[in-house]
Amino acid sequence: MQRFINNPDDVVDEIVKGYLLDNRALETLPNNFRVVKRKKIPKRVTLVSGGGSGHEPSFIGYIRPGMLDVAAIGEIFSSPTAKSFREAFKVADQGAGVACIFGNYSGDNMNVKSAIMDVADEGVKVKSVVSRDDIASAPKSEKDRRHGIAGLYYMWLVAGKVAEQGGSLEEVCAAAQRAADNTASICVGLKELTIPAVGHPNFKIPDGKYELGIGHHGEPGLEKYTLSSSNEIAKKMVGELIEDLDISEKNEVAIMLSGLGSTPIGEQYILFQDVMYWLKKQDIKVVSTKVGNLVTSLNMNGAALTILKLDSKLKEWLINKC
Amino acid sequence: MQRFINNPDDVVDEIVKGYLLDNRALETLPNNFRVVKRKKIPKRVTLVSGGGSGHEPSFIGYIRPGMLDVAAIGEIFSSPTAKSFREAFKVADQGAGVACIFGNYSGDNMNVKSAIMDVADEGVKVKSVVSRDDIASAPKSEKDRRHGIAGLYYMWLVAGKVAEQGGSLEEVCAAAQRAADNTASICVGLKELTIPAVGHPNFKIPDGKYELGIGHHGEPGLEKYTLSSSNEIAKKMVGELIEDLDISEKNEVAIMLSGLGSTPIGEQYILFQDVMYWLKKQDIKVVSTKVGNLVTSLNMNGAALTILKLDSKLKEWLINKC
Known part of the structure; x- marks a missing residue:
């Protein structure tokens, strides 16, 4: 290790x-x-x-x-x-x-x-x-x-x-x-994690694939897809979340993108700008953002996207960038 | 990739x-x-x-x-x-x-x-x-x-x-x-990085080894050692820095430990507490600390340790934790 x-x-x-x-x-x-x-x-x-x-x-x-x-x-x-x-x-x-x-x-x-x-x-x-x-x-x-x-x-x-x-x-x-x-999250995994006391991965994500919906401990996700681009992954993550939260155009949201442990900061920002692209394309207004290693899963390579659908009260509590 | x-x-x-x-x-x-x-x-x-x-x-x-x-x-x-x-x-x-x-x-x-x-x-x-x-x-x-x-x-x-x-x-x-x-830094590399446009690592760190003194772009370090424990690595990093800065007991220092890109936060804290152990053992007083992904090298797995040897002026400018 x-x-x-x-x-x-x-x-x-x-x-x-x-x-x-x-x-x-x-x-x-x-x-x-x-x-x-x-x-x-x-x-x-x-x-x-x-x-x-x-x-x-x-x-x-x-x-x-x-x-x-x-x-x-x-x-x-x-x-x-x-x-x-x-x-x-x-x-x-x-x-x-x-x-x-x-x-x-x-x-x-x-x-x-x-x-x-x-x-x-x-x-x-x-x-x-x-x-x-x-x-x-x-x-x-x-x-x-x-x-x-x-x-x-x-x-x-x-x-x-x-x-x-x-x-x-x-x-x-x-x-x-x-x-x-009003909160929904979804993770993607690019590379599995290893629990130190176990010493080897408990599950595998094959090279060239990514797992949409992987759990925070490596629980199986919704589906494995061919790894193409950050933009394609962002599209899937955003799509799942806005459907689940029933977000429509002109809704205001807060979003948080967290690396899962071994995802470099630069790549987190690349994925984040793709997420912002898809939200903007659907006229969803992002009023608060947060990017970084915020809630991780040991050394998993991947990301968690969280959307909070805002109402006036939630927005007031959050105020600006948090 | x-x-x-x-x-x-x-x-x-x-x-x-x-x-x-x-x-x-x-x-x-x-x-x-x-x-x-x-x-x-x-x-x-x-x-x-x-x-x-x-x-x-x-x-x-x-x-x-x-x-x-x-x-x-x-x-x-x-x-x-x-x-x-x-x-x-x-x-x-x-x-x-x-x-x-x-x-x-x-x-x-x-x-x-x-x-x-x-x-x-x-x-x-x-x-x-x-x-x-x-x-x-x-x-x-x-x-x-x-x-x-x-x-x-x-x-x-x-x-x-x-x-x-x-x-x-x-x-x-x-x-x-x-x-x-009054500042000195040293990196260790556990796993090499890959430049996106290149698509494969330009250098390799073999499993079971770590490289002391690796550069921020993967430049060769001082020496490759067998990877034993975080505590042993911390001992080497601290030893090199206090010798270079000519730090002796009762000196006050600020220290910063940065993950190099794919190093999980938890492991950064493990290495950090080992660094603190070796500084304390030599009676060096740490008055300011900073841990995180602060200056990285794409997706390199490793860490950079920086020590700032303080005088009264530097300490005044830093004030407490920065």
Whole structure:
């Protein structure tokens, strides 16, 4: 494996350690290195998220003013434990309640639910909002089965804004839900990932092909296509998302394009300008953009495109470029 | 090639186009898409840089308040033309002079010098400061031959600070020179890069090996070593830099670790915490850190480590985390 690692079992510990050395406003709990928090948590409704590691900078990279206050993290591609969620909720709560905004995966769902019940007995009120933005993970008719991926970003952003404005737990969660209801994402994979402790890819994307709709852990996508051009890929991604969100001309949207781990920045911008081309061609107005390695999948080569269909409220919360 | 591109000849145009669509405060010159500038250039000494494309987000990603005002860019790994530097200087100048802070490569040197002479005839005063931070590109005794790589970042940052404080052209350039004199970088390569228009790697790093001191375009390094652990690599990188900069215990430093293009964020943090381990072990105090894809080399897998040895003035200009 041509990569920077030491013992594969230490990967998560060392990522967290490195991140905290670079971000001195954060710390772990003294007895649980899988719960990361702002050193000073503001007195208001607080935001918690969590999920498996390997998606850096998510989740810990979004613990910052205006977004998350605390995150529970799991091993590579594994849910945080119920204990970690429980401890995250307890340390996050400042008396006004906790919004837990996370992505739909069975393990996370189970552990969040269990933790919410546990802390309720101790007087900590937690409401959860679930992201199901990966449109390739299940058909629209079975939206409850869809996974949550990069779209969480917008939920944290609008919920964070409402929380900072002093909103109640219900208002914060309603904002996150409003974003969730209007967000859709789709990934493409050009080259598979390798989990460090496994040491070889669990799946393969053949050279000359790309996989539309691949999951954030390499789950099979909608279809494999012949790799032609960035523009053709952008056309397919945009087409799937605007159909799913029922976006029509003159709609205003925010878009986010994330590299999946080993995709060079320059190529992200090439794909992004192709995405913008297809949106413009359909008279869809893009009022907010974000490009970069935002929610990744270890060393997968590929990209995730997320569209948030805006209404006046969502637009106000996002304001300009975020 | 498993990558997001269209026509390989359009790669630079499309990267710039994408970047400008995501950063609305920037624009190209109307008749030269290889000169990118802030739409509103402040009335003070202005900062110009430039170099080959393929190092995104450098150079255009550093056109922002407190850093560059204008950048001239070339084709992939090729110097901008003298014409582009000339036009960059002319549009940058607000009457107080222009600081051109660029990396030492023969093409860039030649074109910058030629452009400076040309615009002098038109009354535009340009002073240049050259980065030679890549310690692997020539021995210390031949420092003039060394190439400039990621260390430019600190030169732009301190020069930008002095310019924003209203410093003269001489003061701005002296700040950049002071950073240059105290900055050293070294790269490691784990996996080679491919220039899109070439379509296959120009050089190879065998599996199980890594190359210490590889150049930003794949220039041969100091030596190939067996790939063992991130910690061993960090030890070698830190060792080379502190020897070159003559850093001893209790010295204060700023450090920057950049992925080279296809290195996942998580692995960058693993390597970073190993770098911090070796600096701490030698009692070197790190007062400023920066980790990410900061100056890349297309899709090379690897990392660049940069150390800036601080004195009280450099520390004041950097202030805290930058």
